[in-house]
Amino acid sequence: MDFHGFRKIEPLGELKTAPFVEKYAGNPVLSGKDIPYSAALVFNCSVWKEDDTYTMVFRNDYFYSGELVEQHPDDTNFGIAHSDDGINWEVAPEPIFEYKTEDVGRVYDPRVIKIEGRYYLTCCASTTGTTEDRAPHGPRAAIFVTDDFKNFELVDMSLPCSRNSLLFPEKINGKYYRLERPFWGDCIDSFSNETDHWIGQPFNTWVTSSPDLVHWGQAQPLIMVDDMPYANIKNGPGAPPIKTDKGWLLLIHGVDYDPARGKNGWEDKWKHRYHAGVALLDLEDPTKLIGLGQAPLICPDLPYETDGGFRNNVVFPMAGIVEDDGMVKIYYGAADAHICLATAKLDDLLAACDPV
Template sequence: MTTPNKALLTRIPNNPILCEADIPWDCMSVFNAGVCKWEGGYKMLFRTDSGPKEMPDSRLTRVGLASSKDGYKWTVDEEPVFDQEKMRIWLKGQYAERFGNEEIVRIYDPRITVIEGEVYLCFALDTKHGVRGGLARSSDFRNWTLLHISLPENRNMVLFPERVNGKLIRLDRPFPLYLRKNESFDIWISESPDGELWGHHKLLLGAEEAQCGNAKIGPGAPPIKTDKGWLTTFHAVTHHPDRDLGTWARNRTWHKEYVAGLMLLDLEDPSKVIGITRQPLLQSEEPYELGGFRGSVIFPGGFILEDDNTVKMYYGGGDTVVALAEGKLDELLDSIEPIR
């Protein structure tokens, strides 16, 4: 087993790999990106927020596209994939018949998975009647076919990189506020024959089972398939009521520390958790993680296995930048401890 004090991932020296200065439109942050391998290189879909740093305007959130040959240096496309206008054109007819275009607020937090040569996009969709999770498919990262939009309140959706027993598999994090009355939210799993119809919803991991946090948990990046199981990131939150962790937000304090966690799921039945790391996979240490729009935030969005068994984890730092940390597959698997 990996010793408790040994860092499982190492940050690359030139972090962050993407920040607001790299974006060709006005923004105050770039973070929570999804990353995949594509046609001999890498693609990234990322979120940007715009407006005053202390209170960004949710109507100005965009999803952009970047490309890389090596996964380290990135080139950003001049035009976003989704902004307010492009989003409403794309979703025309989904809401407009009854509530009008003002029902749709924004699309954000993209996660991307390549399955059978096509790219699938999971995203969060803010509406005036709740947060919903969406799923779309594309062959070029620009033109998307909408497959599914969940009921409220749901977000942080993540899709497995291949079918399991002929079914698409998805992780979700719903917000059962009426029952919980606190932020102890969990990770659920479901399946679909086609990406449109989803069912067989099961609780995958309860927040109380993640020892690297004391509050809510949720999916991180799409899992990596290994001989021992599906290696799967998640985010976990520790609430520090007596510590102000720093935020640019106006007239607010920030008490939530986000870390990356790691679990292993059964290959044939991913609803079974084989094990979990007791320590965080990555915890805020660097200035770009400890500061920013929200301090002490690490949010995994991309998880890539290379041919030499190096694992790349792309993550949002401080809800402000995109960063990258790396580790070895064997060490990550060795860190897993049985959960049940």
């Protein structure tokens, strides 16, 4: 039902993790207690594997005091860790990256994609406004490049308002492609949590292309919330695309809102729930959606996902590693507080992408 461009939110009820997904019994695999410097919330991360070594770049929200308190952390940096098995991690003694300018207060949610021998890091830049009386612009999609994870060069920063950007790991027909999710909710009151539970139009996943990673255009919508039974308010990219014989496999997230949820975390109100899902794009034309899971892949249903976190009821997929035996390691942020691991067969993930 629509009313002057607004839509009534209908709660979705109970949702369950897919039966072919197994969550690691030792979760979480990384938390703030594992970090050798000030760390409060260690969650959304990028993971890749080269020469039998796993590397993780993770988001670390921290307090200047170093003490853990139930309020919004003071700042964010990125840390790096390595592993021989993708489960046990050795964290470097210092963070590797923190970015600030007159207009950017912090960057967060790192995704690392290796393209043509160089490592590109996409993340969200939180703008501050350029003067005390100038309001923030909203989130911007940023791209940095590095060869050594010590020196980072800014490649491009998008117009507001864009979040969850990630790059495809190779050029396709001579172009670079990027997934992102417009998010003007940080700029204007585009949805209401208080007024009879009506919202404006939901936030959907879009795709853009570029000849040089700087000039982006040809934007078009790709995955719509209305086509996802387990989302009612927004969706977005998750892990960098995985190239398969069937197409580009995407690990995505879908979000539903329910006014009955109450507090659910450190904030006074947190009524959202985040799930992981799957989608499939055409190999030669990544603007073409050819498969979309009609049920969630991973749902928040265990204590480290539903209790004691900064924002409970959150599963946010950020990385997928295909192993030689056809199993996929899926790394996800849990309750905006921990990094967790789940596994599934690649064939099962592909089969879950219903044709569209």
